[in-house]
Amino acid sequence: MTYLAKPRLHHPELPKNKLGYTHRDYEGAVSTLCAGCGHDSISGAIIQAFFELELPPHRVAKLSGIGCSSKTPTYFLGNSHGFNSVHGRMPSVLTGANLANRDLIYLGVSGDGDSASIGLGQFAHALRRGVNMVYIVENNGVYGLTKGQFSATADRGSKSKRGAVNNDQPIDLVLLALQLGASFVARSFSGDKAQLVPLVKAAVLHRGAAFIDVISPCVAFNNHAGSTKSYDFVREHNQAVNRLDFMPTHSRFGAQAAQGARRLQPGRSYRGNKLPAAARRCGRDRHRTVVRTARCHGFACGTQHRRHSAQRIARSRARSRRRRAGEVQRVVALSAQVLDAVTCNSSSPRTRGPRGV
Amino acid sequence: MQGGSGMSKVSPIRAVNDFVVKFANVNGSGSASANLLFAKAILRMGVPVAPRNIFPSNIQGLPTWFEVRVNEAGWRGRRGGVDLMVAMNPQTWDEDLKEIEPGGYLFYDSTKALPASKFRDDVNAIGMPLTAICNREYSDARQRQLFKNIIYVGALSTLLEIEPETIAELIGEQYKGKEALLKPNVQAMHMGRAYAENNLDWPLGVRVRRTNAVGDRIFIEGNSAAALGCVYGGATVCAWYPITPSSSMAEAFARHCKRFRTDPASSKARYASVQAEDELASIGMVIGASWNGARAFTCTSGPGISLMQEFIGLAYFAEIPAVIFDVQRGSPSTGMPTRTQQADLLSCAYASHGDTKHVLIFPQDPKEAFEFAALSFDLADRLQTPVFVMMDLDIGMQEWLCDPLAWDSRRHHDRGKVMSFQDLESGKEFGRYLDVDGDGIAYRTYPGTHPSRGSYFTRGTTKDRYAHYTEDGATYVDNMQRLLRKLETAKQYLPEPVRRKAGAPTRFGAIYFGSTAPVMDETLAALESQGIHLDTLRLRAFPFHDAVSDFISEHEQVFVVEQNRDAQMRSLLINELVIDPGKLIPVLHYDGTPITARFILREIGEKLAMFNVTPLRKVAP
Ligand SMILES: Cc1ncc(C[n+]2csc(CCOP(=O)(O)OP(=O)(O)O)c2C)c(N)n1
Ligand code: SF4
Ligand SMILES: [Mg+2]
Numbered sequence: 001m002t003y004l005a006k007p008r009l010h011h012p013e014l015p016k017n018k019l020g021y022t023h024r025d026y027e028g029a030v031s032t033l034c035a036g037c038g039h040d041s042i043s044g045a046i047i048q049a050f051f052e053l054e055l056p057p058h059r060v061a062k063l064s065g066i067g068c069s070s071k072t073p074t075y076f077l078g079n080s081h082g083f084n085s086v087h088g089r090m091p092s093v094l095t096g097a098n099l100a101n102r103d104l105i106y107l108g109v110s111g112d113g114d115s116a117s118i119g120l121g122q123f124a125h126a127l128r129r130g131v132n133m134v135y136i137v138e139n140n141g142v143y144g145l146t147k148g149q150f151s152a153t154a155d156r157g158s159k160s161k162r163g164a165v166n167n168d169q170p171i172d173l174v175l176l177a178l179q180l181g182a183s184f185v186a187r188s189f190s191g192d193k194a195q196l197v198p199l200v201k202a203a204v205l206h207r208g209a210a211f212i213d214v215i216s217p218c219v220a221f222n223n224h225a226g227s228t229k230s231y232d233f234v235r236e237h238n239q240a241v242n243r244l245d246f247m248p249t250h251s252r253f254g255a256q257a258a259q260g261a262r263r264l265q266p267g268r269s270y271r272g273n274k275l276p277a278a279a280r281r282c283g284r285d286r287h288r289t290v291v292r293t294a295r296c297h298g299f300a301c302g303t304q305h306r307r308h309s310a311q312r313i314a315r316s317r318a319r320s321r322r323r324r325a326g327e328v329q330r331v332v333a334l335s336a337q338v339l340d341a342v343t344c345n346s347s348s349p350r351t352r353g354p355r356g357v
Numbered sequence: 358m359q360g361g362s363g364m365s366k367v368s369p370i371r372a373v374n375d376f377v378v379k380f381a382n383v384n385g386s387g388s389a390s391a392n393l394l395f396a397k398a399i400l401r402m403g404v405p406v407a408p409r410n411i412f413p414s415n416i417q418g419l420p421t422w423f424e425v426r427v428n429e430a431g432w433r434g435r436r437g438g439v440d441l442m443v444a445m446n447p448q449t450w451d452e453d454l455k456e457i458e459p460g461g462y463l464f465y466d467s468t469k470a471l472p473a474s475k476f477r478d479d480v481n482a483i484g485m486p487l488t489a490i491c492n493r494e495y496s497d498a499r500q501r502q503l504f505k506n507i508i509y510v511g512a513l514s515t516l517l518e519i520e521p522e523t524i525a526e527l528i529g530e531q532y533k534g535k536e537a538l539l540k541p542n543v544q545a546m547h548m549g550r551a552y553a554e555n556n557l558d559w560p561l562g563v564r565v566r567r568t569n570a571v572g573d574r575i576f577i578e579g580n581s582a583a584a585l586g587c588v589y590g591g592a593t594v595c596a597w598y599p600i601t602p603s604s605s606m607a608e609a610f611a612r613h614c615k616r617f618r619t620d621p622a623s624s625k626a627r628y629a630s631v632q633a634e635d636e637l638a639s640i641g642m643v644i645g646a647s648w649n650g651a652r653a654f655t656c657t658s659g660p661g662i663s664l665m666q667e668f669i670g671l672a673y674f675a676e677i678p679a680v681i682f683d684v685q686r687g688s689p690s691t692g693m694p695t696r697t698q699q700a701d702l703l704s705c706a707y708a709s710h711g712d713t714k715h716v717l718i719f720p721q722d723p724k725e726a727f728e729f730a731a732l733s734f735d736l737a738d739r740l741q742t743p744v745f746v747m748m749d750l751d752i753g754m755q756e757w758l759c760d761p762l763a764w765d766s767r768r769h770h771d772r773g774k775v776m777s778f779q780d781l782e783s784g785k786e787f788g789r790y791l792d793v794d795g796d797g798i799a800y801r802t803y804p805g806t807h808p809s810r811g812s813y814f815t816r817g818t819t820k821d822r823y824a825h826y827t828e829d830g831a832t833y834v835d836n837m838q839r840l841l842r843k844l845e846t847a848k849q850y851l852p853e854p855v856r857r858k859a860g861a862p863t864r865f866g867a868i869y870f871g872s873t874a875p876v877m878d879e880t881l882a883a884l885e886s887q888g889i890h891l892d893t894l895r896l897r898a899f900p901f902h903d904a905v906s907d908f909i910s911e912h913e914q915v916f917v918v919e920q921n922r923d924a925q926m927r928s929l930l931i932n933e934l935v936i937d938p939g940k941l942i943p944v945l946h947y948d949g950t951p952i953t954a955r956f957i958l959r960e961i962g963e964k965l966a967m968f969n970v971t972p973l974r975k976v977a978p
Pocket of ligand 3: 065111112113139140141142143144151200
């Protein structure tokens with residue numbers, strides 16, 4: 001498949017954001033992925049998030065590794081510089097880019113093979129350095145581009161399209177990201193745009209390493225019965241922990257949590273306010289527990305390590321609305337203010353990036 | 358002669374300001390700084406020295422040597438052979454003894470009597486009970502060890518007539534502000550002198566005499582000079598992973614930057630130095646930073662180059678500037694990690710999979726390391742491709758006497774072809790891989806430049822002139838041909854080879870490069886004095902200038918002198934310039950020690966004899 005340009009005809013009535021950009025201005029070339037591929041929905045969510053955030057596309061640098069997922073930066077933010085690097089090594093390229101210029105927004109897109117298999121080392125080190133970026137893994141449990149071999153996130157006992165059973169333990173990138181000190185960690189589902197778009201927005205406004213693991217079914221190689229990453233399986237086993245605009249407020253993790261603990265059942269995941277009391281000790285631990293408990297049984301989506309108060313979010317949005325085009329630097333600063341205000345659930349704020357130029 | 362001290366059967370070597378001293382020590386015993394003190398004292402007396410620290414891959418316990426060539430004529434390479442051995446390591450005694458020239462000197466610790474079999478009757482043994490003296494003077498074990506080094510430096514200063522005031526002055530500089538250390542060191546030095554004056558025959562036949570042969574030259578390690586070159590060259594990002602012998606370059610860069618690149622007002626760092634998790638990441642960071650408009654480099658050695666291969670191919674194909682310093686060491690694998698070689702030529706010239714070819718530059722000493730380091734960033738930006746600065750341990754980690762580093766303040770950085778916001782705004786056509794000037798080099802843009810023009814997608818897959826993905830064969834070929842054109846263009850920017858005509862017309866030539874050069878200078882002078890003439894060419898860059906093939910075709914036979922087993926430079930010449938292999942005679946030195954003048958002299962001498970070359974004029978020895 002070669003490059004397909006999108007017709008540049010703009011409908012005069014298309015709604016514009018405050019910068020005067022339409023949704024179209026955030027799109028890229030026509031996708032060459034399989035029809036129905038989860039990755040395309042994630043591209044859609046990214047387009048929507050940036051449109052709504054009213055960020056000038058050219059101030060974003062999008063970087064990826066190799067794989068179907070890593071191809072997607074061609075399909076969104078056509079006016080951004082993009083970099084399709086080598087397999088498993090987007091994080092180092094992104095880190096380097098970050099060292100050269102701190103004023104851009106860095107969006108890293110990767111796959112489960114790219115980040116959990118060949119690139120696990122670079123994934124880990126970028127997070128532990130707290131590189132200022134949004135890091136999205138489009139997680140389908142297989143190597144899509146090389147035709148369906150298991151990746152390191154494939155669940156134990158899940159079956160490949162040809163019927164082979166995966167006997168190895170999966171790597172849970174969310175748990176790993178927490179362990180490594182990422183300051184924003186979330187899991188979502190490509191089929192749940194209502195949840196994914198606000199998550200991406202929050203991640204973009206977060207200063208520090210923001211990681212989102214998005215379950216993203218591969219229709220060509222991992223959408224059959226016996227797969228734990230098929231649309232059917234995910235839909236059946238996923239219950240969003242929360243419906244959020246940006247985040248749940250702190251108070252939602254309230255007094256009822258202890259009683260909620262009793263309701264944990266296999267095959268279901270749970271809302272954040274139904275957690276065992278022990279899990280409430282501290283934010284990061286709590287989150288880990290949500291994920292760990294849920295992972296035994298299914299998915300915990302929309303869970304989030306970093307929480308922002310609703311008022312603060314509203315304030316920062318109001319401020320961001322006042323932003324002029326091109327002033328991306330201030331967006332970063334704004335999110336940093338939000339971040340500083342909500343460090344309650346981790347031992348130290350991870351605002352530190354690599355030393356910049 | 359018996360095991361103690363005495364004069365040899367052969368008449369003792371007599372030489373002023375022209376001899377080789379070698380210290381044999383145990384690693385971790387604190388000898389390195391005392392030995393360097395010895396070398397610097399001679400330098401302060403106006404006599405050029407060329408020190409070589411020959412150290413093991415070990416922190417404590419293994420043998421280590423420090424060779425000091427004292428040479429008023431200023432030859433900076435190794436001569437070969439040892440005139441005075443300071444044998445402080447019983448483990449290596451036998452092999453150290455063998456190295457001494459007939460008529461040479463052996464200085465040793467005579468605390469324990471040694472059998473006569475441990476000596477040579479053509480070597481003058483000078484025993485001094487160092488351990489006994491230290492045991493008597495000091496109670497602390499570490500002090501006994503450390504001061505022993507200073508005591509022998511003191512004794513040697515008497516034997517070789519090195520000025521004690523000069524040594525004291527250097528100790529004073531070293532321990533400035535640390536009176537507690539300064540005094541005992543000076544005392545130890547004098548203790549050594551007193552013993553030598555009262556108990557040994559002094560001075561020796563070899564000795565130092567104050568002169569003025571150093572001039573304004575400076576004493577500097579190649580890694581430090583190269584790192585300074587990076588600062589002058591405008592590098593702001595260094596990503597690296599520790600590996601001998603390159604680590605000290607990254608450390609020097611951070612040190613220089615701390616001094617020169619810290620914003621005085623805000624005290625903020627205006628640079629980034631990242632110790633990456635491995636070489637895969639360090640080169641990735643360099644590529645990311647360069648793509649985004651910074652001048653970035655990594656420094657590594659052979660094993661690191663191997664890990665970087667895939668990324669190097671990406672940088673070549675996607676045309677991203679990247680500067681890589683390869684401080685070469687003994688290879689393959691972990692090889693001899695603390696020894697020197699020039700054995701990464703092929704793995705760098707053709708690094709990565711597929712059809713690739715890269716720019717290499719070969720500095721000969723720290724001064725050129727400084728200059729080439731700064732130049733490498735211009736080259737990388739101008740050519741939008743990886744550039745390898747081919748150093749080696751000998752240049753990088755040894756201190757060399759060099760002309761002062763110089764920088765023309767009018768010089769500006771060549772950032773190559775970059776389209777600005779104004780260019781794009783004015784409607785200039787932008788195609789990331791569009792060869793508008795016919796030199797194979799296209800314009801690039803930095804991310805974030807313009808809201809609607811000039812963005813493009815960087816990829817390792819095939820693309821058309823506008824950076825769009827394609828799998829079209831003709832487009833691929835078009836692109837690969839342009840990359841060749843670009844390398845052709847590169848030649849005009851690369852340092853030219855240095856040619857030297859022999860004193861008389863000759864059919865023979867010699868090609869050499871890098872750290873072999875200072876040794877070659879001496880070899881040629883020696884050959885010339887024997888009436889043997891060789892035209893020479895010092896390579897300074899790859900791809901080769903046209904002058905290189907001219908040089909080869911002008912001579913019947915050409916020696917290619919290099920420090921590796923497989924004659925890698927010769928292979929490059931044959932392959933790239935389509936040369937009859939029989940024309941190029943390899944001269945190879947690869948035991949991990951720096952090549953010596955005697956070695957080249959012998960090799961070339963023997964080979965010329967096979968061609969029935971008779972010296973043009975005999976010169977009295
Ligand atoms: C060094 C290297 N090894 C192998 C490959 C082949 N390869 C291309 S994509 C891919 C797997 C991609 O899997 P994932 O990251 O999960 O992306 P997906 O296609 O599933 O979105 C592999 C193994 C490669 N490109 N480079
Ligand atoms: S192979 Fe799978 S991952 Fe790749 S495009 Fe098709 S559906 Fe998506
Ligand atoms: Mg995958």
